[in-house]
């Protein structure tokens with residue numbers, strides 16, 4: 326009997342990390358990241374559920390953006406691994422990595438649209454780079470995506486001419502053109518007014534519903550989180566403080582998490598009992 | 609791997625005092641040495657990082673896709689962007705060099721040598737160096753700002769997330785443009801400077817046309833122009849590489865981009881002047897300018 330050179334990586338639940346898991350599409354294990362002396366992530370474990378809206382919450386500077394950039398190897402960790410459908414992300418060489426990255430659509434915190442290109446060219450960019458589609462096919466796809474997001478008259482405009490909310494939608498349209506399996510939103514609602522926030526929430530839910538994607542949303546807007554989330558993970562003090570379904574998180578008595586949610590003013594999320602227990606209604 | 613239960617030795621019982629003093633002294637000497645060589649180490653680090661960026665860019669050269677549009681755009685930006693200022697500076701440099709030479713040589717009734725000496729100085733040194741300085745101020749700074757803004761607004765991450773290599777997409781075309789446009793701008797600088805020199809010497813100062821041309825041909829060797837052109841390829845590359853590096857590694861918001869831009873100009877200019885000395889040494893030995 327010849328023993329394999331390396332044992333297959335076995336997860337805590339006994340399943341193999343190097344094979345796709347029925348429930349968890351992305352599995353982060355023991356992720357450790359420092360920038361110089363700044364220790365940002367320490368032994369982070371996180372599971373992202375297939376086909377659901379997974380929200381990551383945490384204070385600004387907690388390392389949420391750094392964490393999700395590891396999913397598609399935009400950053401490399403000092404230690405630890407990320408498994409996406411059984412693929413060890415950090416073991417990929419450039420060519421397969423390039424193919425692998427197309428699984429993801431990333432909507433950046435500040436949209437990260439290319440300022441030198443029009444809205445239409447921005448959205449056409451991934452298609453031009455990665456498909457052999459003709460100009461007219463590309464134009465149709467882009468028009469369809471922009472139309473679905475209510476951006477009919479912006480095709481010829483430059484990102485600098487759009488409002489923040491519109492730029493976010495263009496960013497989403499660009500992330501959607503290659504039909505990704507996993508959509509990641511980095512703080513989609515930060516800096517938006519309440520109505521624009523609700524619009525973006527609806528846009529996320531509609532995209533999830535229409536394109537059947539797994540989504541990961543970074544947010545610290547608790548009202549928005551409770552509107553869209555299936556699962557919530559909280560990152561604090563370099564690691565995942567709590568993770569679970571919305572109900573599990575609401576029932577958590579982890580003091581920091583409790584404080585974080587209570588201070589956000591979303592009392593309804595806890596039900597009347599908590600608000601009463603607190604002695605004063607949170608308004 | 610050490611066994612988990614292994615006792616750690618230096619927890620309690622502090623070492624004797626004398627040893628302690630020696631250790632402290634030794635440590636402070638080490639720290640002192642480290643601090644003294646730190647700037648040197650940082651400089652080597654920085655040079656190494658530039659070499660790595662260059663190597664990574666070049667490694668993408670044979671790989672597809674080749675985006676011709678990016679190369680054209682970069683050439684246009686680097687070339688046309690610096691064209692007007694290069695022509696302006698070139699004309700006046702030629703004119704002032706010629707003016708000074710005419711006055712210096714007039715004492716010996718040798719004004720007609722003005723064209724030759726001016727031409728030689730321009731071809732070998734002034735045209736490539738001043739053009740490179742203009743490029744550092746214009747294209748190098750511009751590229752540092754552009755890429756720096758793309759970095760901090762996550763546009764470079766966005767490229768990468770869309771499975772496009774940002775070095776291939778952004779850096780390589782600009783480096784090639786620098787190496788192509790450097791020599792072209794230098795040649796234009798030289799030509800316009802010589803026209804300026806002729807104008808001042810012959811038209812303004814009354815030097816004889818035939819003598820001016822004759823002595824220019826005697827003194828100015830085509831090898832000189834070749835030497836200047838070789839330099840300008842290297843300068844064009846260095847100036848743009850430094851701009852790309854500063855942009856690519858920008859961090860810390862708008863202030864960070866501004867700092868990177870300033871560094872691109874300062875480092876670019878210094879590197880041009882320093883490397884000019886060493887490059888001249890090499891070139892003079894490789895292709896010695898024969899006396900015609």
Ligand SMILES: Nc1ncnc2c1ncn2[C@@H]1O[C@H](COP(=O)(O)OP(=O)(O)O)[C@@H](O)[C@H]1O
Nearest residue numbers: 360363365383384385386387388389390391392
């Ligand atoms: N490219 C980088 N280089 C150095 N430090 C970084 C970099 N990206 C993020 N950081 C640091 O990592 C920490 C977490 O940042 P980030 O993930 O952006 O926070 P947030 O949770 O608000 O998204 C911050 O202290 C930030 O300064």
Ligand SMILES: [Mg+2]
Nearest residue numbers: 389390434511
């Ligand atoms: Mg962030």
